[in-house]
Amino acid sequence: EEKFGQAIEDIETELDQRIDHYHSKGMEMEAHRIEQRTKFDLEMLTEIGSCKGVENYSRHFDGREKNERAYCLLDFFSTCAEQFHGDPEKYLVIMDESHVTLPQVGGMYGGDYSRKKNLIDHGFRLPSAFDNRPLRIDEFQELIPQMLYVSATPGERELRHLAEITKQPIPEGLLHVPSKGGGGKPDIEKRKKRAFLAETMQSINGVVQMEIRPTGLLDPVIEVRPTEGQIQDLEDEIRLRIESNERVLVTVMTIKFAEEVAEYLNRNGFKAHHLHSEIDTLERTEIIKALRLGHIDIIVGINLLREGLDIPEVSLVAIFDADKEGFLRNERSLLQTIGRASRNQNGRVILYADSISAAMEASIKQTIERRKRQNNYNEENQITPQTIKKAMPVMNSETGDLMAGVAGKGVGGGRRLVAKKPGKKGVEGLAKKFSLGAAAWNTTGSVLDNISQPDWNDESNTLVDENMEQSVENNDDRIKLINRMEREMKAAAARLDFERAAQLRDRIYQLENPTN
Secondary structure (H helix, E strand, O other): OHHHHHHHHHHHHHHHHHHHHHHHOOOHHHHHHHHHHHHHHHHHHHHHOOOOOHHHHHHHHHOOOOOOOOOOHHHHHHHHHHHHHOOOOOOOEEEEOHHHHHHHHHHHHHHHHHHHHHHHHOOOOOHHHHHOOOOOHHHHHHHOOOEEEEOOOOOHHHHHHHHHHOOOOOOHHHOOOOOHHHOOOOOOOOOOOOOOHHHHHHOOOOOOOOOOOOOOOOOOEEEEEOOOOHHHHHHHHHHHHHHOOOEEEEEOOOHHHHHHHHHHHHHOOOOEEEEOOOOOHHHHHHHHHHHHHOOOOEEEEOOOOOOOOOOOOEEEEEEOOOOOOOHHHOHHHHHHHHHHHOOOOOOEEEEEOOOOOHHHHHHHHHHHHHHHHHHHHHHHOOOOOOOOOOOOOOOOHHHHHHHHOOOOOOOOOOOOOOOOOOOOOHHHHHHHHOOOOOOOOOOOOOOOOOOOOOOOOOOOOOOOOOOHHHHOOOHHHHHHHHHHHHHHHHHHHHOOOHHHHHHHHHHHHHHHOOOO
């Protein structure tokens, strides 16, 4: 209670200082705004012990100094290590996909600061809100006693960090990279020499390369083909994969081109769909499931066909404009994209290009060398490569749960998307309103049209008659009727008949609670 009272006093003191600051700069509106908002928060804190956005006052409640970091999970690890092992540094942090995760850790602080600065400058928050923040990259690295970076394509920061920790000479190609795993400063401002991944890894001792897969799978075969007639050539390759019940990923450079290629393939009788950053998470998940189940055979994407997209049915990855140097076609991006075909024993990658870029040469060379070592290991140990066995997904599970109101935790489930029937904009308008994406819900001839949902006006799915409740004579009959109603409710939700689903929900409740 004493600590709470001190925090309230500190907030009031900071508020007075901030009001004086705004008055001195002639910012009367900002002064009035911060006074009103903070006094309301203080009143809520005094009366009920909490307020909206209470975390922005965490510095005062924790008793921290200005700019001091908040307590975090790493402090908990350290405390547990000391409690159970007698050494606060006796724990290990494993960072998966470190080539993208480590830069994200560094970027979190900058993004949070930028957002908070606007709020503080315009009188929406006190300056102490700055201290409710993520760790800076230097704070993060200082807290970690032992780090294991895991990545198929390690980033420059991780490689330099390893060289520093093991007291090895820093390769010339890494002198421009921030030291201490991103927490320090670089030795030089600009890159002196371009360093390719394989060369850099060979120049640093201590990099463990795990190239042998338990399934015996090899890195895919790589071909380079000219761009002239690339679409027609791709069509021939797709037909071969469809005959073998396999799938295809195509990666291009722009959103527009991805959509155009997918549309062209659809017009020519293939089942294709585009996948890019403008597609939301729910729809993205449904599209990937549809690919695995065979509802579509080709996904045309951009940068989403990289880390974490493990689809064993994919035996062909086609990369357009492979020789275009840049973020989407650098060595790491190419290696990650090539890796999407390494889950299938028939994996193959086609690079469409009119020249061989340095990034292409490096990624092809590295893949060929790895494939050779993997093949030698398989021959020595009599291992036959086998495609990964992965359980098939259930279509529309996320969206279906949302519709049925069971997506959340607990008995009551989550938020139910039950409302009136679609208006003038139809099903697509309703889907857009709830941010469910277009492809999984449209009725305009998309290949995903009939993946999960029956037709809107299809009444053949009706299982429950309006007068069935009158025929209920005993408890067994009631249970059977409830089960039938639940099936009908889910079917109604799947075809977006929210009004019918809501009526059935209410009738089920009445049957389950006859005394209410």
